[in-house]
Amino acid sequence: MGLDRRTVVGLMASASLIPGAALSANKDISVLTDPWTGPYGGVPPFDKAKLEDFEKAFETAMEAQRAEIRAITVVRSMPTFENTIVALETSGAAMERVGAIYWVWMGGLSSPEFQDVSQRLSPKLAAFGDEIMQNEALFQRIKSVYARRAELNLTPEQDRLLWLTYDNFVRSGADLSPEAKARVAEINKELSVLFNQFSNNLLHDEEQVLYVTRAELEGLSEGFIASAAKAATDAGKDGLYAIQNTRSAMEPVTTFAHDRALREKVWRTYVNRGDNGDAYDNNEIIRKILKLRFERAQLRGYTTHAHWRLENAMAKTPEAATALMESVWPAAVGRVKEEVADMQAIADQENAGLTIEPWDYRYYAEKVRKARYDLDENEIKPYLQLHKLVEGMFWAATETFGFTFTKVDTVPAPKGAKFQHDIGFVHKPSDTVPVFHEDVTVHEVSRNGKIVGLFYFDPYARKGKRSGAWMNAYRSQSKVTGETLPLVSNNSNFIEAAPGEPILISWDDATTLFHEFGHAIHGLSSNVTYASLAGTAVARDYVEFPSQVNERWLSTSEVLSRFALHHESNAPLPPALLEKINKAATFNQGFGTVEYLSAALIDMKLHLAGGADIDPDAFERETLEAIGMPKEIVMRHRTPQFAHVFSSDGYSAGYYSYLWADTLSADAAEAFTEAGGFYDKAVAQKLFDHVLSVGNTVDPAEAYRAFRGRDADPAALMRARGFA
Structure with missing residues (x-):
């Protein structure tokens, strides 16, 4: 969640500001705005940041970036790549720093007091973003450089940065009439307020x-x-x-x-989160968001919001994305019918006197799993200790890509010993890193003997923390003003155990743990010059590919035999149990695919509906009925709680991305199995060289072909889900 980094959040101060100079005489404000100090090229001062300082800090940071933009536009000499594109790329250091801490507060420390602040700040930040994107003098300089790109002798990375910068401005409406620009800016302000209200309502219900x-x-x-x-x-x-x-x-x-x-x-x-007909109901907010997105897309010259969103994605068009979803849907629904029949048979044998309903699905699926594979999740869960699986995901990254992880001290220090994952890790007490909550731990990350970044881990659910799991980049990797290390985090919502008890998690939660760590590895692997192209700053339907590949390491015997250890006996997961897990690998894939895919289809269809005055509840109900949604399943994210889509523009008309990316990840997984396994060094090196380290310096389709030697085979997805 955040502002587009090429508009409001550049990396390092430039132009009229002296690099490293203080921006404010106000000591409290300067904690948020000034260059970070400490080890690793500076770290966020979470221990000193105060909620009441955000508004003034943003005002100071905005003025600083305005000065930087003015310095770019008043240059009398011909616009060049350096004095325009690089100058823009390196502007906004203070905004980057304040924003990094602010977005952490929004995701992990959202108190009622913070919500009041964010409600005031959201429209101001949106307006500031538009102020830059609609700066005519700035755009004309960018346009001039872009028009002469063929004669500038740029490197491939520079050429891509130039294209992305120009494209971002055009897609944001820089070429529109003054009247259209003004309306787009007003829409963006309105949307920012609605996104904030949606998130706060959802947090209330959660x-x-x-x-x-x-x-x-x-x-x-x-x-x-x-x-x-x-x-x-x-x-x-x-x-x-x-x-x-x-x-x-x-x-x-x-x-x-x-x-x-x-x-x-x-x-x-x-x-029913966000859908209770009370003051925290999100349906009216969604209706407004959809109408505003459609109007904005029309002003920008696009048929719908979905057409605007997908233009620079791998899929390119809503039709291509929908075609993929609809090609998988019938097989998934067919599998659900088989799964429900199996569950109903067991319920009838038990004389339960019921018809399978959504709240029965997981319960009776476990009974089917037990009957068919002699496998009970409760049999697996004693081996899935959170702290051991964290060790396992680190170990897999070490074995596969050569990373090492060294725990560092934090301020505030962790309370008690509730997350005891010091055992098994090298500990480095010499560097102390501030964190925003005592739940958070930090690891120094190295590769080939060189420090490449920091990994922050925030594992637990708590009041004020949004649900789900996600990856943040507090700072992206870059080289444009010297070597800048990436600082990345994973954030989860595991339930804390009672004192002295282990935290045991489900297989699904373990998969999510490895998935989010895949995003972190993507950010930590980055080796590019410009931060706008670094790490996970890639097309939405490509960014999930590395993280979905990383899920595969969880189920390898190498990880499970070492780190799936019984919480009482410390015995490793028995080979016989591992064999059962492998045999049941595609079990319940009908449920998992339909649960996800129904949400993706609703997202796309909502944003293809034009300017219709939509009742979200009715649209969801009627559309699901039309596509044949099994009554025994509900969408993974029902519309009134669909934060991916309605708490920002992030995944709007883009939730299909997980399926698109999983087509790539299934095919990539087969590259490893064809080579003999997931620890094949040659395949891992190709994945690192052509995908993980290049960020957005290469077109994603070209990057994948460089890794695999061809385009992805869609049949791999069907094989991975057992639908072949």
Whole structure:
């Protein structure tokens, strides 16, 4: 989540500002605006940042960047790549620094006080972005350089930066009439406020907790029950058990709780986030967002918002993205019918007297898995200790790509020993790095004996933290003003265990852990000159490819035999159990694919609906019925809680990206298996050289062909999901 880095958040100060100079005499403000100090080329001063300083800090940073932009536009000499494109690229250092901390607050520390601040700041930041993108003098200089690009003797990376800069300005409306520019700017301000309201409403609903009795939790693991007891006690509800409104709590309850009424209650609470007809209902906000996006797309000369969004993606058009989704949909729905029939048969054998409903799906799927593969997730979970799996994902990155991870001290220090992952890691106490919460740990990352960045890890759910899992880049890698190390983070919402107990997670959560770490590896592998092209700054339907490939290392015998250790006996996962896991690898793929794909189709169809006055609930219901959505499944993200799409422009008309990228990742996985396994050094080096390290310096289709020697084979996706 963040502003487009080529507009408001450049990297280093330039032009009229002296590099490294203080921007403000106000000591509190300067903590946020001034160059970062400390080890690793400077680190964010999370320990000194104050909420009340954000607004003034942004005002100071905006004035600084305005001065930098003026310095670019008043140059009398002919526009060149250096005095225009590089100058723009290296502008906005203060905005970058303030924004890095601000977006962490928004995702991980969103108190009511912060929400008040962000509600005021959102339209100001949107307006500032448009101020730069609509700066006529600046655009004319960019346009002049672009028109002469063939005669400038640029490197391929410089040529791509020039094209992306020009394209970004044009797509943002730099060529529009003054009237159209003004309206686009007004729309962007309105959208920024709506995005903020959507996020705050969703956060409100996600902070609602169900308190239940011990008897209602029969079937759940003792670890989960102990965690629920601790959470209730912490909330002053001794004797009860807290079920938090997160996926990491909902999935275990709907998978293992014998109490069907509890399963339904927890499921409904989760799937109705943002859709309760109260002051926090998101439907009207979504309606407004859709109309504004359509109007903005029309002003920019595009048929719909979806056409605008996909123009510079790998898919290029909504039609191409939709074609891929619709090619997979029938096979996925067909598999769901088979899965439901298997579940219903077991329910009938048990004389349960029920028809499978969405809150029954996971519960009876586990029974089918047990019957078919003699495999019970509760049999696997004792081996899935969070801290050991973190060690495992580090180990896999070391074995595959040569990274090493060294834990460093933090301020504030972690409270107690609740996340005991010091064991097994080299520890470096000489450098102390500030963090924004005591849950966060930090690792120094090296490759071939050279420090390449820092990895921050924020694992736990807490009040004020948005749900889900995501990767942040506090600072992107670059070389334009000297070697700048990337600082990246992974953020999760695991439920804390009771004191002294291990944190045991599900296989799905373990997969997500490795997925997000794939994004981190992408950011840490970057080796480019310009930050705008670094790491994960690639096409939306390409960025998920490296992270989806990284999921594959979780299920390798090398990781599981070393790091899937029983929390009581420390015994490794038995080979017989690993064999069962492998045999069941494509089990329940109908559910997983339909759950995701229905959300992706709704996203695309909403943004292809033109300027229609849409009732989101009715549109969702009627569209799902039209495409044959199985009644036993609900979308992975229902429309009123679809933060990917409605808390920013981020994945709007782009949630299909996961499927597009998984076509690449399935094909890439076969490159490893064809070579003998996921630790093949030659294939790993090609992936590193042609994908992970190049960022957006190469067209993604060309980058993939350089890695694989050909385009991806779509049939690999069907094989990976067991639909072949």
